[in-house]
Amino acid sequence: xxxxxxSGAEVKKPGASVKVSCKxxxxxxxxxxxxxxxxxxxxxxxxxxxxxxxxxxxxYEQKLQGRITMTTDRSxxxxxxxxxxxxxxxxxxxYCARGARALATDYxxxxxxxxxxxxSS
Amino acid sequence: xxxxxxSPSSVSAFVGDRVTITCRATQGISNWLVWYQQKPGKAxxxxxxxxxxxxxxxxxxxxxxxxxTDFTLTISSLQPEDFATYYCQQANSFPPTFGPGTKVHIK
Numbered sequence: 001x002x003x004x005x006x007s008g009a010e011v012k013k014p015g016a017s018v019k020v021s022c023k024x025x026x027x028x029x030x031x032x033x034x035x036x037x038x039x040x041x042x043x044x045x046x047x048x049x050x051x052x053x054x055x056x057x058x059x060y061e062q063k064l065q066g067r068i069t070m071t072t073d074r075s076x077x078x079x080x081x082x083x084x085x086x087x088x089x090x091x092x093x094x095y096c097a098r099g100a101r102a103l104a105t106d107y108x109x110x111x112x113x114x115x116x117x118x119x120s121s
Numbered sequence: 122x123x124x125x126x127x128s129p130s131s132v133s134a135f136v137g138d139r140v141t142i143t144c145r146a147t148q149g150i151s152n153w154l155v156w157y158q159q160k161p162g163k164a165x166x167x168x169x170x171x172x173x174x175x176x177x178x179x180x181x182x183x184x185x186x187x188x189x190t191d192f193t194l195t196i197s198s199l200q201p202e203d204f205a206t207y208y209c210q211q212a213n214s215f216p217p218t219f220g221p222g223t224k225v226h227i228k
Contacts, residue, residue, distance in 0.1 A: 035217075037165075045157075045165065045208055045219040061216055095164055107155040107212040109176070111164035 002026040004096050004112035011118045012086050019082040020115045022096030029077040030054050033099035035108055036070065036081045038092040048094075050104050051079065059104045086119045093117075123148050123211050125220035133228040140196045142223045144209035147190075153213035154192045156185055159222075160205045169194065170212075199225070 007021040022034065036048040049060035051070040058070050069082045079096055093114040099106035124147040134140050144154065152172040157165035167176045169185040172192055182197045196203055204227050209220040 044222050045159075045210075047217050047219065059215065097164075100167075100170065101212075105212055105215045105217050107153075107167070107170050107210060107217070108157075108165075109167050109170075111166075114164055 002098065002110045004098065004110055006094075006096060006112040006115045009116040009118070011120065013121055014087055014119055016086050016119075017082060017084040018086060018117050019080055020094050020096075020117070022079040022081075022112050024077045024079070024098070027098075029072075030074055032102050033104070033106060034070070034072065034079040035097045035099050035106065037095045037097055037108070037111075039095070039114075040089070040092040043092075046092075048081070050099060050106065052102070052104075053079070054102070057104075083117075086117075088119050091117065091119045122216060123150065123214050123218055125209055125211055125218050127207075127209055127220040127223050129223060130221065131224040131226060133226045134199050135228045136199055136201055138199045138228075140199055140203075140225060142194045142207055142209075142225075144187075144192045144194070144220050145190055146192075146211050148214070149189045150211045150213035152188045153211060154185070154187065155210045155212055156183075156194045157208045157210065158203075158205045159208065165208060168207075196225075201227075 035050045096112040097108035098110040100109040154172045156169040159165040173185045206222045206224045
């Protein structure tokens with residue numbers, strides 16, 4: 001069965017970076033894109049960006065451009081999301097999610113369990 | 122970016138009630154509207170895609186309809202496990218965007 005398993009919770013200081021991993025199993029990793037979605041405490045869902053596992057193409061939410069990098073390692077079926085220059089309003093649960101249609105604009109049929117990133121001095 | 126709105130923001134209902142949630146897009150999105158269910162502390166779960174197609178394994182009491190800018194999610198007979206927050210999302214135009222959510226409470 002399809003599974004996305006994310007790395008554990010992180011606590012970071014403002015200005016630091018965080019890198020969250022998402023290990024996929026149960027399907028052909030390169031056939032689908034991976035998206036990242038975050039959810040601040042008590043808030044709704046915010047799409048952050050997409051990476052094509054097939055060719056490495058990325059599209060990021062405009063307001064995160066310059067602070068975010070998404071990568072994949074096809075040898076381990078793992079996707080990564082790095083967010084730099086962290087601020088307190090980056091405190092959120094970060095989810096990876098498989099794109100159902102392998103498109104840059106997609107919907108998400110399988111989700112990781114979420115990774116809480118807390119930014120606090 | 123296409124903005125998504127949902128109404129109501131919250132609804133209280135009894136087990137067995139019929140519940141309808143509305144989602145509206147600021148521009149036409151064809152039928153590329155998706156619904157998710159999220160329970161506290163859990164990841165969202167895909168319920169419906171392409172406005173009306175039930176994801177595999179989702180109970181038939183869930184249904185979706187609409188096209189263009191106006192969409193609805195209906196739960197025909199609310200069950201205890203359906204108390205959750207429901208989000209719509211448009212998957213037609215970059216970037217994908219979510220509605221603010223509708224919380225379904227127990228009455």
